[in-house]
Amino acid sequence: MFYTSTRDKSVKVTAAQAITNGISAEGGLYVPCEIPEVSRDFIRELAALDYIGRAKKILSLYLTDFSEEELDYCVQGAYKAGKFSAKEVAPTVELEKGVNILELWHGPTCAFKDMALQLLPYLLTTSAKKTADGKQIVILVATSGDTGKAALEGFKDVENTNVLVFYPNDVSAMQKLQMCTQEGKNVAVCAIKGNFDDAQTSVKEIFTSAQVKEKLAANNMMFSSANSINWGRLVPQIVYYFSTYCDLLNQGKIALGDKINIVVPTGNFGNILAAYYAREMGLPVKKLICASNANNVLTEFIESGFYNKDRDFYTTVSPSMDILVSSNLERLLFHLSGENDDFVKSCMEGLFEDGHYTVDKSVYEKIRGIFEGGCCDDAATKQTIGDVYKRFSYLCDTHTAVAVEVYYNYARKSGDTTPCVIASTASPYKFSPAVLEAVGSADAVCEDGFVMMERLHEITGEPIPAPLAAIQSKPVRFNQVTERSGMTDVVLHMLGI
Numbered sequence: 001m002f003y004t005s006t007r008d009k010s011v012k013v014t015a016a017q018a019i020t021n022g023i024s025a026e027g028g029l030y031v032p033c034e035i036p037e038v039s040r041d042f043i044r045e046l047a048a049l050d051y052i053g054r055a056k057k058i059l060s061l062y063l064t065d066f067s068e069e070e071l072d073y074c075v076q077g078a079y080k081a082g083k084f085s086a087k088e089v090a091p092t093v094e095l096e097k098g099v100n101i102l103e104l105w106h107g108p109t110c111a112f113k114d115m116a117l118q119l120l121p122y123l124l125t126t127s128a129k130k131t132a133d134g135k136q137i138v139i140l141v142a143t144s145g146d147t148g149k150a151a152l153e154g155f156k157d158v159e160n161t162n163v164l165v166f167y168p169n170d171v172s173a174m175q176k177l178q179m180c181t182q183e184g185k186n187v188a189v190c191a192i193k194g195n196f197d198d199a200q201t202s203v204k205e206i207f208t209s210a211q212v213k214e215k216l217a218a219n220n221m222m223f224s225s226a227n228s229i230n231w232g233r234l235v236p237q238i239v240y241y242f243s244t245y246c247d248l249l250n251q252g253k254i255a256l257g258d259k260i261n262i263v264v265p266t267g268n269f270g271n272i273l274a275a276y277y278a279r280e281m282g283l284p285v286k287k288l289i290c291a292s293n294a295n296n297v298l299t300e301f302i303e304s305g306f307y308n309k310d311r312d313f314y315t316t317v318s319p320s321m322d323i324l325v326s327s328n329l330e331r332l333l334f335h336l337s338g339e340n341d342d343f344v345k346s347c348m349e350g351l352f353e354d355g356h357y358t359v360d361k362s363v364y365e366k367i368r369g370i371f372e373g374g375c376c377d378d379a380a381t382k383q384t385i386g387d388v389y390k391r392f393s394y395l396c397d398t399h400t401a402v403a404v405e406v407y408y409n410y411a412r413k414s415g416d417t418t419p420c421v422i423a424s425t426a427s428p429y430k431f432s433p434a435v436l437e438a439v440g441s442a443d444a445v446c447e448d449g450f451v452m453m454e455r456l457h458e459i460t461g462e463p464i465p466a467p468l469a470a471i472q473s474k475p476v477r478f479n480q481v482t483e484r485s486g487m488t489d490v491v492l493h494m495l496g497i
């Protein structure tokens with residue numbers, strides 16, 4: 001199996017090269033040259049396995065240049081007992097008949113990014129052994145909050161890697177504490193004087209600086225990227241869509257071959273794109289329902305074929321979906337246009353130069369055949385958390401609530417009664433203020449994140465996730481703050497070069 005680029009079809013690389021490089025040289029994203037297809041028997045066999053076994057079988061279809069031992073090492077390392085608080089890793093629970101929740105937040109940082117970022121370090125180090133003579137991998141991350149922590153947890157103490165996270169001043173107090181108490185001998189965290197865009201721009205500059213790269217090379221080190229356009233972050237996400245289907249089979253809720261709908265709260269379009277790959281591979285899926293918050297650029301796109309980032313940006317209670325440029329959509333455009341790299345290039349140029357593009361009729365019709373889009377604002381999000389809790393005694397976070405609301409709107413309007421799976425992307429305790437307001441009272445919201453978690457626990461009786469509770473007693477290890485101009489020095493100092 002080889003990979004090509006969305007912007008240049010003459011590119012042909014192995015999975016290991018795609019994962020080590022992160023992004024193709026001309027700026028395109030790596031995509032599989034063919035999407036592997038699976039049979040009913042394959043799904044039946046998958047259903048008899050645990051999560052690690054399922055992951056290994058799916059990954060082996062895409063990472064054909066990895067040996068069986070290497071795949072074993074990767075999936076065992078990522079998903080072994082104790083890493084995730086649920087023994088199923090990603091359990092599927094029923095909200096009501098025909099409506100199921102796929103909980104993707106039982107990992108060490110309590111958000112769905114762990115599903116991929118626990119595996120990526122293993123995929124990356126294994127890939128680098130094949131393609132880069134075992135060079136030491138240096139991961140630089142600019143984060144607006146969740147990705148930084150998930151990358152730190154994923155890479156901590158993984159041999160031959162270093163991870164350094166820069167975060168802007170305006171992350172939440174809990175997110176800051178999560179990062180600054182990070183354990184591990186190969187990690188570092190540093191605040192920057194500036195916002196997320198400043199952090200991101202400076203990290204890109206360091207990443208591409210010839211001088212810094214030379215210095216790294218002289219010390220047998222190289223940069224790589226952990227952001228969500230890396231194929232190594234996408235491929236682990238395909239696994240849990242197969243896994244949830246197998247769980248529904250085993251629970252007797254569907255029969256082999258029955259179709260399901262999948263609903264995903266979406267930001268950068270990575271999670272829902274993984275569901276698209278699963279569908280293309282032959283997982284019986286009718287519709288993929290793309291849920292957005294007030295930043296509803298994707299809802300408009302799915303309804304009209306017009307993508308327009310030139311619009312107001314809203315800061316919402318589901319901040320991980322506050323995105324106007326959904327990078328992974330580029331991969332979908334490539335596949336749906338019949339792998340037309342010129343078409344993808346012209347869309348991306350339009351986006352860069354004019355802030356918008358429109359897809360042609362054939363692509364638009366394909367999108368309509370597979371996707372539904374919907375959105376809701378903060379008021380409806382909080383209302384949904386309260387309603388779901390009252391009706392089903394189920395506590396969900398703000399991102400999940402967006403998906404729940406969009407699903408019920410869709411079901412009401414369309415009359416579609418296909419069983420559905422709603423991806424739940426974060427623990428409600430990660431977003432205590434909004435959740436507390438939704439199920440308790442606005443008076444309970446205060447400055448102290450730990451007090452709010454306690455109050456939420458008192459009201460709902462739901463256990464506080466151990467990794468979040470533990471932060472309170474952990475020492476702060478990192479308190480460095482730098483100007484943007486000092487970031488390169490911070491990197492070199494951390495690496496001791």
Ligand SMILES: *Cc1c(COP(=O)(O)O)cnc(C)c1O
Pocket residue numbers: 111112113146228265266267268269270271272320321399425426
């Ligand atoms: C990152 C994230 C999302 C969005 O996922 P994408 O793959 O970027 O679409 C949704 N919810 C939470 C909690 C997240 O952290």
